[in-house]
Amino acid sequence: xxxxxxxxxxxxxxxxxxxxxxxxxxxxxxxxxxxxxxxxxxxxxxxxxxxxxxxxxxxxxxxxxxxxxxxxxxxxxxxxxxxxxxxxxxxxxxxxxxxxxxxxxxxxxxxxxxxxxxxxxxxxxxxxxxxxxxxxxxxxxxxxxxxxxxxxxxxxxxxxxxxxxxxxxxxxxxxxxxxxxxxxxxxxxxxxxxxxxxx
Amino acid sequence: xxxxxxxxxxxxxxxxxxxxxxxxxxxxxxxxxxxxxxxxxxxxxxxxxxxxxxxxxxxxxxxxxxxxxxxxxxxxxxxxxxxxxxxxxxxxxxxxxxxxxxxxxxxxxxxxxxxxxxxxxxxxxxxxxxxxxxxxxxxxxxxxxxxxxxxxxxxxxxxxxxxxxxxxxxxxxxxxxxxxxxxxxxxxxxxxxxxxxxx
Amino acid sequence: xxxxxxxxxxxxxxxxxxxxxxxxxxxxxxxxxxxxxxxxxxxxxxxxxxxxxxxxxxxxxxxxxxxxxxxxxxxxxxxxxxxxxxxxxxxxxxxxxxxxxxxxxxxxxxxxxxxxxxxxxxxxxxxxxxxxxxxxxxxxxxxxxxxxxxxxxxxxxxxxxxxxxxxxxxxxxxxxxxxxxxxxxxxxxxxxxxxxxxx
Amino acid sequence: xxxxxxxxxxxxxxxxxxxxxxxxxxxxxxxxxxxxxxxxxxxxxxxxxxxxxxxxxxxxxxxxxxxxxxxxxxxxxxxxxxxxxxxxxxxxxxxxxxxxxxxxxxxxxxxxxxxxxxxxxxxxxxxxxxxxxxxxxxxxxxxxxxxxxxxxxxxxxxxxxxxxxxxxxxxxxxxxxxxxxxxxxxxxxxxxxxxxxxx
DNA sequence: AAGTAAACGAGACGGTACGTCCTGTCTTCTT
DNA sequence: AAGAAGACAGGACGTACCGTCTCGTTTACTT
Numbered sequence: 001x002x003x004x005x006x007x008x009x010x011x012x013x014x015x016x017x018x019x020x021x022x023x024x025x026x027x028x029x030x031x032x033x034x035x036x037x038x039x040x041x042x043x044x045x046x047x048x049x050x051x052x053x054x055x056x057x058x059x060x061x062x063x064x065x066x067x068x069x070x071x072x073x074x075x076x077x078x079x080x081x082x083x084x085x086x087x088x089x090x091x092x093x094x095x096x097x098x099x100x101x102x103x104x105x106x107x108x109x110x111x112x113x114x115x116x117x118x119x120x121x122x123x124x125x126x127x128x129x130x131x132x133x134x135x136x137x138x139x140x141x142x143x144x145x146x147x148x149x150x151x152x153x154x155x156x157x158x159x160x161x162x163x164x165x166x167x168x169x170x171x172x173x174x175x176x177x178x179x180x181x182x183x184x185x186x187x188x189x190x191x192x193x194x195x196x197x198x199x
Numbered sequence: 200x201x202x203x204x205x206x207x208x209x210x211x212x213x214x215x216x217x218x219x220x221x222x223x224x225x226x227x228x229x230x231x232x233x234x235x236x237x238x239x240x241x242x243x244x245x246x247x248x249x250x251x252x253x254x255x256x257x258x259x260x261x262x263x264x265x266x267x268x269x270x271x272x273x274x275x276x277x278x279x280x281x282x283x284x285x286x287x288x289x290x291x292x293x294x295x296x297x298x299x300x301x302x303x304x305x306x307x308x309x310x311x312x313x314x315x316x317x318x319x320x321x322x323x324x325x326x327x328x329x330x331x332x333x334x335x336x337x338x339x340x341x342x343x344x345x346x347x348x349x350x351x352x353x354x355x356x357x358x359x360x361x362x363x364x365x366x367x368x369x370x371x372x373x374x375x376x377x378x379x380x381x382x383x384x385x386x387x388x389x390x391x392x393x394x395x396x397x398x
Numbered sequence: 399x400x401x402x403x404x405x406x407x408x409x410x411x412x413x414x415x416x417x418x419x420x421x422x423x424x425x426x427x428x429x430x431x432x433x434x435x436x437x438x439x440x441x442x443x444x445x446x447x448x449x450x451x452x453x454x455x456x457x458x459x460x461x462x463x464x465x466x467x468x469x470x471x472x473x474x475x476x477x478x479x480x481x482x483x484x485x486x487x488x489x490x491x492x493x494x495x496x497x498x499x500x501x502x503x504x505x506x507x508x509x510x511x512x513x514x515x516x517x518x519x520x521x522x523x524x525x526x527x528x529x530x531x532x533x534x535x536x537x538x539x540x541x542x543x544x545x546x547x548x549x550x551x552x553x554x555x556x557x558x559x560x561x562x563x564x565x566x567x568x569x570x571x572x573x574x575x576x577x578x579x580x581x582x583x584x585x586x587x588x589x590x591x592x593x594x595x596x597x
Numbered sequence: 598x599x600x601x602x603x604x605x606x607x608x609x610x611x612x613x614x615x616x617x618x619x620x621x622x623x624x625x626x627x628x629x630x631x632x633x634x635x636x637x638x639x640x641x642x643x644x645x646x647x648x649x650x651x652x653x654x655x656x657x658x659x660x661x662x663x664x665x666x667x668x669x670x671x672x673x674x675x676x677x678x679x680x681x682x683x684x685x686x687x688x689x690x691x692x693x694x695x696x697x698x699x700x701x702x703x704x705x706x707x708x709x710x711x712x713x714x715x716x717x718x719x720x721x722x723x724x725x726x727x728x729x730x731x732x733x734x735x736x737x738x739x740x741x742x743x744x745x746x747x748x749x750x751x752x753x754x755x756x757x758x759x760x761x762x763x764x765x766x767x768x769x770x771x772x773x774x775x776x777x778x779x780x781x782x783x784x785x786x787x788x789x790x791x792x793x794x795x796x
Numbered sequence: 797a798a799g800t801a802a803a804c805g806a807g808a809c810g811g812t813a814c815g816t817c818c819t820g821t822c823t824t825c826t827t
Numbered sequence: 828a829a830g831a832a833g834a835c836a837g838g839a840c841g842t843a844c845c846g847t848c849t850c851g852t853t854t855a856c857t858t
């Protein structure tokens with residue numbers, strides 16, 4: 001099942017790390033998780049999918065969780081500047097709508113869920129997940145601080161609580177699956193936070 | 200490692216399901232996760248820990264995730280009546296302080312995290328997890344509705360968003376580990392929700 | 399390649415060792431070595447050939463060399479009574495002709511050579527090989543002692559030297575391949591030993 | 598373990614084969630086998646031991662068996678003139694005592710046994726082994742022919758059988774390990790052959 | 797003196813086999 | 828019939844080597 005065609009021979013890079021091999025492995029990891037059925041996410045499957053020996057993966061990553069998190073970090077939408085619509089409410093709406101839309105994609109959703117599951121028994125993956133998550137938190141923190149500077153948010157509040165409420169809701173729905181990550185939910189979350197931040 | 204001492208022989212129950220065997224299995228599952236080191240949480244380990252044949256587990260549960268979630272549901276603090284301190288703020292503080300305290304326990308924390316991880320690749324466990332989580336949500340929902348009835352909370356708000364913010368924060372911190380579930384965090388969360396709910 | 403047909407389902411034997419599985423493994427080992435081409439003699443090949451999990455082999459044998467030697471011991475021509483033709487010369491001729499004929503078979507030859515090679519880096523296989531070889535030596539020793547009793551051989555000679563000359567020649571030709579194990583060689587060897595043993 | 602000290606830098610030889618590299622590889626092969634413990638005899642170990650790239654070995658030898666047999670041929674005691682003590686018995690005693698003494702050395706013994714094992718699955722090594730062995734056979738053949746010329750041995754006998762008896766015994770004891778290659782065995786073997794060769 | 801070319805140390809690479817761990821099923825014997 | 832026990836087919840794990848491939852360096856031999 002699913003070995004890449006032997007025709008696609010990658011050029012060797014001698015004793016230096018082969019960047020195209022690295023790419024192939026990261027793409028293979030994501031491709032496995034984008035497949036609908038119960039494709040098992042195993043090292044052997046990644047290696048076969050990438051047309052690579054297992055040792056080549058182990059040479060550069062300590063675990064499949066680490067591979068996945070690196071792939072995720074590389075594939076995630078750029079950490080461009082936080083949206084600036086002129087109002088805190090508008091910024092939050094824009095940020096959450098976009099973020100929910102991204103996480104709603106079944107392939108992305110499965111990837112994020114497997115990444116989180118891996119992090120629960122793999123300390124290296126957990127560390128990478130924390131780093132991945134921090135980038136997202138920074139974007140929201142920037143929006144909140146801008147709102148504060150515009151006088152739209154109280155200075156007295158602990159922003160970390162607010163941030164954790166927002167991303168907490170996102171991951172909670174993603175992992176438990178009891179409620180969807182709709183656009184309506186995104187705006188409702190934005191409204192809730194605005195109310196909670198009012199000076 | 201650590202088969203239970205052979206001295207603790209359980210009485211046989213003949214052709215009827217043996218309740219003490221059921222208890223032993225559930226306790227074994229929790230005991231494995233309460234051990235600090237990287238004790239592997241496997242069916243074989245549960246069976247050995249409980250002093251039970253594997254088939255006996257498979258006879259009654261479809262997967263180790265299901266065992267774990269049944270154990271969790273049984274061990275979790277009773278779903279007694281939601282606290283009633285007379286004010287919404289007081290009720291939320293009481294509920295969150297207690298809930299965070301529970302989840303802060305390393306053994307409980309590990310159990311919850313493994314349960315969540317299992318649910319990501321085990322549909323049966325996921326269903327049980329959803330049920331387990333719903334009981335917690337109900338308790339919070341009761342508190343919020345009581346506050347609403349007392350006029351302390353706006354009637355216009357979607358309580359599910361509020362509930363997901365609260366438990367989302369809890370699980371998010373539990374799973375990612377970027378911030379602790381302190382008593383201070385619990386009260387800050389309560390305060391934030393009160394502000395957001397004000398009519 | 400070459401998994402055995404799934405149709406040949408073996409009956410389970412519960413918690414007791416399954417004799418038909420043992421047979422299948424031994425036969426698979428010999429079958430692999432009877433194939434002409436460079437079929438690799440690996441644990442995985444044996445398991446696949448026998449339609450067996452690798453663990454089942456490791457449960458009962460410490461190494462592939464041990465599997466092979468057990469198969470060899472079981473398949474080797476019975477340790478029936480040594481030939482008794484009435485004369486030392488006749489007995490030796492009969493014994494060597496039969497033994498050379500057996501070892502001349504390409505399939506047997508390859509098996510013996512691989513067994514000897516395995517024994518060089520596997521102490522367990524070496525021990526089994528020694529035991530296998532001892533049975534052969536006993537047969538020849540019996541013939542020689544009978545000759546001695548009949549007065550056809552000197553009582554002063556160390557029979558172990560004689561035995562090692564005979565089986566040494568056999569293995570040496572088998573392993574080095576510089577000369578064949580013909581019937582003529584067998585009788586020449588018998589004649590040589592008779593001359594050497596004369597009282 | 599055991600990369601050669603970087604201080605021992607070999608001079609480069611430009612585009613010509615570097616003789617000191619060749620020596621280093623052959624010595625490394627023998628050194629690995631002279632180590633008591635279960636040092637693995639692998640290409641990688643030889644390369645590391647010699648402080649050489651693997652490709653350098655593959656450039657000049659087809660297999661590790663070939664390396665080993667070249668090393669063996671080079672290190673073996675010179676094929677000087679066969680001993681000449683004046684009598685067949687004396688010559689055989691001298692030759693066998695010396696040969697057994699050489700093979701009795703644990704390091705040499707292990708080397709010979711590994712060489713034989715390699716030859717069983719490596720046609721190139723087998724060919725080299727046959728050549729190595731032929732040199733030994735020639736020495737014995739010379740002694741036997743001299744004895745024949747002196748009238749100490751019958752002209753009617755097939756010397757190849759005699760030679761195979763002698764070296765067969767040597768290799769058989771070496772490979773199986775059921776009996777040692779003592780000085781007493783060497784003289785007993787000489788005596789046996791003399792008796793067998795008597796005109 | 798500059799340019800060419802092969803040997804060499806190094807090590808990444810695709811791949812095979814290793815020996816171990818665990819899964820979920822099956823069967824026997826015990827209670 | 829439930830349960831303890833454990834053999835079994837199978838699949839993935841993480842490691843060790845295999846033999847091949849480049850890369851950059853070193854030196855002898857051109858031109």
